Amino acid sequence: MRLKRRIYDVTGIGSALLDLIVEVDDNFIESLGLKKGNMHLIDAKQSREILQLINNMKVYAAPGGSCANTIAGVSMMGGNTSFIGSVASDEYGTIYIDKTFEAGITSFIRRGEGITGHAITFITPDLERTFATHLGAATLLYADDIDLSIILDSSILHLEGYLFEPDNLREVCYRAMKKAKDKGVLISIDLSDPALVLRIKDIFSDVVENFADIVFANEEEALAFTGFKEREALDMLSKHSLIAVVKLGPKGSLIKSDGKVIKIDVVKADVVNTNGAGDMYAAGFLYGITSNRNIELSGKMASYAASLAVSSPWARVEAKIDFRSVF
Numbered sequence: 001m002r003l004k005r006r007i008y009d010v011t012g013i014g015s016a017l018l019d020l021i022v023e024v025d026d027n028f029i030e031s032l033g034l035k036k037g038n039m040h041l042i043d044a045k046q047s048r049e050i051l052q053l054i055n056n057m058k059v060y061a062a063p064g065g066s067c068a069n070t071i072a073g074v075s076m077m078g079g080n081t082s083f084i085g086s087v088a089s090d091e092y093g094t095i096y097i098d099k100t101f102e103a104g105i106t107s108f109i110r111r112g113e114g115i116t117g118h119a120i121t122f123i124t125p126d127l128e129r130t131f132a133t134h135l136g137a138a139t140l141l142y143a144d145d146i147d148l149s150i151i152l153d154s155s156i157l158h159l160e161g162y163l164f165e166p167d168n169l170r171e172v173c174y175r176a177m178k179k180a181k182d183k184g185v186l187i188s189i190d191l192s193d194p195a196l197v198l199r200i201k202d203i204f205s206d207v208v209e210n211f212a213d214i215v216f217a218n219e220e221e222a223l224a225f226t227g228f229k230e231r232e233a234l235d236m237l238s239k240h241s242l243i244a245v246v247k248l249g250p251k252g253s254l255i256k257s258d259g260k261v262i263k264i265d266v267v268k269a270d271v272v273n274t275n276g277a278g279d280m281y282a283a284g285f286l287y288g289i290t291s292n293r294n295i296e297l298s299g300k301m302a303s304y305a306a307s308l309a310v311s312s313p314w315a316r317v318e319a320k321i322d323f324r325s326v327f
Contacts, residue, residue: 003155004184008106009079009290011154013146013176014067015138015162016085016109018092018118020051021060029122029130036124039131047134050120061092062316063099064119065138066192066279067160069316073283073305075104077321079290082106082150088137092116103318108150112140121275123313129275143171148179155290156214157185158282161192161221164203177211186242188214190282197224209240214289216282218247230254234261243295245302247281253303257295264299267307276316280309297327 029036032050042050063072068083075081083105087093093116100107117138122130151157157180163169180187189212191197197204204225208215215237217225222233230246231254237244238256247253252266284305288298304326308317 003186003289006155006185007080007153008082008150008155010071010074010156010158010188010286011082011084011150012067012071012158012160013084013141013163013172014071014160015065015135016063016068016083016087016096016117017065017133017135017138018087018096018116019060019062019064019121020054020118021062021121021123022054022057024057024122024124026124029124032132034122034130034132036130037128039133042132042134044115044134044136046132047115047118047120047136050132054120061095062318063096063103064316065117065160066162066190067158068100069276069279070158070190070282070286071105072100072103072316073280073321074287074290076317076319077283077287077305077323079287080106082108082154084108084141084146084150086110086112086137086139086141086145087116088112088114090116092118093137108147110141110145112137114140127272129273139166139169141172142168143175146172146176148176151176151179151185152183154180154185156188156286158188158190158286160190161196161204164207165196165200170203173207177207181211186213187211188216188282188286190216190278191221191225194220194224197221201225208237212240213242214245214286215241215243216245216247216278216285218278219249222246231261245285245299247278253281253299255295255299260295262296262299264296264303267303269307269311271310273313274310277306277309280317281306300327
């Protein structure tokens with residue numbers, strides 16, 4: 001695999017969502033009409049009502065979103081990264097951009113109208129998480145907003161699958177992918193969600209067949225996309241991509257590149273939160289690739305990074321990650 005060295009190891013385009021994390025009891029979840037353990041998309045009115053209810057509670061705010069989490073992970077490992085997204089010109093937008101800079105990421109986040117997208121994360125005493133997500137300004141990113149020279153300054157372009165459903169965000173992705181493909185920038189895609197895969201399977205088929213160099217999928221996403229499980233799903237995903245990755249949770253992961261299948265064992269950890277584990281896995285793998293590790297070692301780094309995520313109460317690992325003591 002040929003990787004061209006550029007200013008940024010990885011540039012991501014994704015949904016800029018501020019995570020607002022608050023501890024509540026089961027009764028509070030029920031009072032909101034939310035199903036415990038699920039992710040709920042809410043509108044601006046519902047968001048305002050919930051934010052008012054938690055106004056006097058202790059709320060932890062952190063930048064989030066699948067792709068943004070991966071980019072932050074690469075940065076925490078020592079990679080040079082940049083992130084493209086959209087927030088509003090409000091307090092949440094300022095927090096998001098400030099914390100993005102603090103994570104060592106070069107920000108190309110635009111500011112617009114409306115409310116900065118946010119995911120209100122309710123943690124109950126049993127540590128289960130329930131999400132109320134308002135996408136807000138995260139969806140207000142358009143192809144003409146993107147400076148394509150950023151893509152050309154990157155070794156890898158990483159995209160989250162969620163961007164391929166809304167028309168304007170899909171156009172952003174296609175324009176970026178076409179430019180990347182023309183100039184030898186590797187394209188990494190995370191399929192993101194099995195229900196999403198089923199809704200827009202034809203679009204993902206086009207992306208995987210014609211653009212993606214690296215494809216990440218968990219076992220449910222892989223099944224939704226290929227109709228097969230584990231090794232068979234991996235073989236299907238690898239038909240068009242340079243590297244295919246199927247994450248199998250506690251069973252580890254499978255990676256296929258150049259016709260060779262590599263089994264990566266899970267790194268044991270005390271699990272307190274699985275939110276963000278897949279994002280950190282991708283971060284570890286992409287960092288491994290851009291720092292000239294081979295596929296197997298990159299997979300082991302990915303597994304280790306995921307173990308740090310599941311043992312953390314947050315979706316991101318906020319301390320610098322040093323692989324030298326591990327590999």
